[in-house]
Amino acid sequence: MEVYKIKGANRLHGTIKVSGAKNSAVALIPASLLANSPVTIEGLPEILDVWTLKEILEEVGAKITFEDGTMTIDPTNIVDMPLPNGNIKKLRASYYLMGALLGKFKKAAIGLPGGCHLGPRPIDQHIKGFEALGATVSNEHGAIYLRADELVGSKIYLDVVSVGATINIMLAAVLAKGRTIIENAAKEPEIIDVATLLSNMGANIKGAGTNVIRIDGVNELHGTKHTIIPDRIEAGTFMIMAAVAGDGITIDNVIPFHVEALTAKLREMGVKVEEYEEQIFIPKPENLQAVDVKTLVYPGFPTDLQQPFSVLMTQATGTSVITDSIYSARFKQIDELRRMSANGRVDGRTAVITGPVNLEAATVRASDLRAGAALVLAGLIADGETEIQDIFHIERGYSSIIEKLQGLGADIRRVEIKEIEVNNE
Ligand SMILES: CC(=O)N[C@H]1[C@@H](OP(=O)(O)OP(=O)(O)OC[C@H]2O[C@@H](n3ccc(=O)[nH]c3=O)[C@H](O)[C@@H]2O)O[C@H](CO)[C@@H](O)[C@@H]1O
Ligand SMILES: C=C(OP(=O)(O)O)C(=O)O
Numbered sequence: 001m002e003v004y005k006i007k008g009a010n011r012l013h014g015t016i017k018v019s020g021a022k023n024s025a026v027a028l029i030p031a032s033l034l035a036n037s038p039v040t041i042e043g044l045p046e047i048l049d050v051w052t053l054k055e056i057l058e059e060v061g062a063k064i065t066f067e068d069g070t071m072t073i074d075p076t077n078i079v080d081m082p083l084p085n086g087n088i089k090k091l092r093a094s095y096y097l098m099g100a101l102l103g104k105f106k107k108a109a110i111g112l113p114g115g116c117h118l119g120p121r122p123i124d125q126h127i128k129g130f131e132a133l134g135a136t137v138s139n140e141h142g143a144i145y146l147r148a149d150e151l152v153g154s155k156i157y158l159d160v161v162s163v164g165a166t167i168n169i170m171l172a173a174v175l176a177k178g179r180t181i182i183e184n185a186a187k188e189p190e191i192i193d194v195a196t197l198l199s200n201m202g203a204n205i206k207g208a209g210t211n212v213i214r215i216d217g218v219n220e221l222h223g224t225k226h227t228i229i230p231d232r233i234e235a236g237t238f239m240i241m242a243a244v245a246g247d248g249i250t251i252d253n254v255i256p257f258h259v260e261a262l263t264a265k266l267r268e269m270g271v272k273v274e275e276y277e278e279q280i281f282i283p284k285p286e287n288l289q290a291v292d293v294k295t296l297v298y299p300g301f302p303t304d305l306q307q308p309f310s311v312l313m314t315q316a317t318g319t320s321v322i323t324d325s326i327y328s329a330r331f332k333q334i335d336e337l338r339r340m341s342a343n344g345r346v347d348g349r350t351a352v353i354t355g356p357v358n359l360e361a362a363t364v365r366a367s368d369l370r371a372g373a374a375l376v377l378a379g380l381i382a383d384g385e386t387e388i389q390d391i392f393h394i395e396r397g398y399s400s401i402i403e404k405l406q407g408l409g410a411d412i413r414r415v416e417i418k419e420i421e422v423n424n425e
Helices: 022-034 048-059 086-090 092-105 124-132 163-173 189-200 232-245 256-269 303-313 332-339 369-381 401-406 419-423
Strands: 002-007 012-017 039-042 063-067 070-074 107-111 136-140 143-147 155-157 179-183 204-206 212-216 225-227 246-252 279-282 292-295 318-324 343-347 350-355 363-365 385-389 411-416
Touching: 002 369, 012 232, 012 401, 022 039, 022 048, 022 070, 022 092, 022 163, 022 189, 022 232, 048 063, 048 070, 048 086, 048 092, 086 092, 086 107, 092 107, 092 124, 092 143, 092 163, 124 136, 124 155, 124 163, 163 179, 163 189, 163 212, 189 204, 189 225, 232 246, 232 256, 232 279, 232 303, 232 369, 256 279, 256 303, 292 303, 303 318, 303 332, 303 350, 303 369, 332 343, 332 363, 332 369, 369 385, 369 401, 369 411, 401 411
Parallel strands: 012 246, 039 225, 155 179, 292 318, 363 385
Antiparallel strands: 002 385, 002 411, 039 070, 063 070, 107 143, 136 143, 179 212, 204 212, 246 279, 318 350, 343 350
């Protein structure tokens, strides 16, 4: 199996470029199935989730080319094939095939999605939306079966603000008859990105990015060309890295407005953040102070940055408290950071971390994507050589992470090791 080996304590310096947004990419790709001619998406990240979706779309008959971040998807000959198993379970966003295929064929059969284990991640709000549009939905042996004679627009109030449900309902509604209104919709930038693609395909969507989205169904959607937004979570991870291990780092291809909640927290800790049009510069920080963080829906502090941020807290003076109000069990990184001598404990939805401490290298396991990112950051500052196992989680969401970090002077390698070495630990 492959692991990352990181020799810590090199201060990092230079410019690091952010890739296209994972959470947009994984929705834009299924959205393209709704068109009747090819859709080209530029700037896609080369991450496992994108490769997996490509394979799933090919299974249903899409013709796809993918080179240098540009994917062209020709959905002209796709079929309404059931997808109860296999690749579907490798990522969370396979749930977007429900909305896209239901919208296109008025029926779909899709296995329950995978993705990071962060506590319960129900999809009841997605189903509520599909049912409101006229679909009957059943769960048969772990796959969701959706069928409708026709889809008719409806008013849907989301009981929980959900990124996935908001996008999935948009996907199902763009070809429905009449008007759909999504109330209490999520407002993440990725939702605007997907609405932009759909609008350029001919859909009629108003209000994406606010908590009320109005969709007037159209008869047909056509191909188009779209450039994806930068990944605000990857950008945020690099900003935290600059604060924890940097000696002057420029983060390139970022929309500063998308990471404002993080910028505010970094400044509260004593980190200087210089914002430019598409770049952020963070000089070498001094004297980090403890802060409290609570994750919230956008534009609040993103849950996806809470785990990397916890590493910064280990370097701040005093006791920091993080509360994750989105997920009930998103602190698996804390146990691994404790192996590296961090002083942290978890109590329900809260982690309490006291610093500063000198982290020490250890063999650790990435339990999920952002826990993995947190361990990479910890490895970059720890004394000695850290080994991170289960790196597929990290590569589900970070494009060319090894090469990007090496570009800043990090001593990080992907290494093949024998299973026996793992079992002996
Ligand atoms: C592929 C993708 O875009 N993943 C992101 C998406 O996940 P995802 O779309 O799964 O997250 P949601 O916004 O739907 O979930 C937010 C909260 O609502 C709950 N919920 C959600 C749907 C539902 O039907 N019922 C329900 O109770 C979830 O359990 C969670 O507590 O948004 C999350 C919150 O910003 C991010 O952490 C993920 O990176
Ligand atoms: C939780 C995440 O991803 P997913 O929803 O794909 O599991 C994430 O990107 O941090």
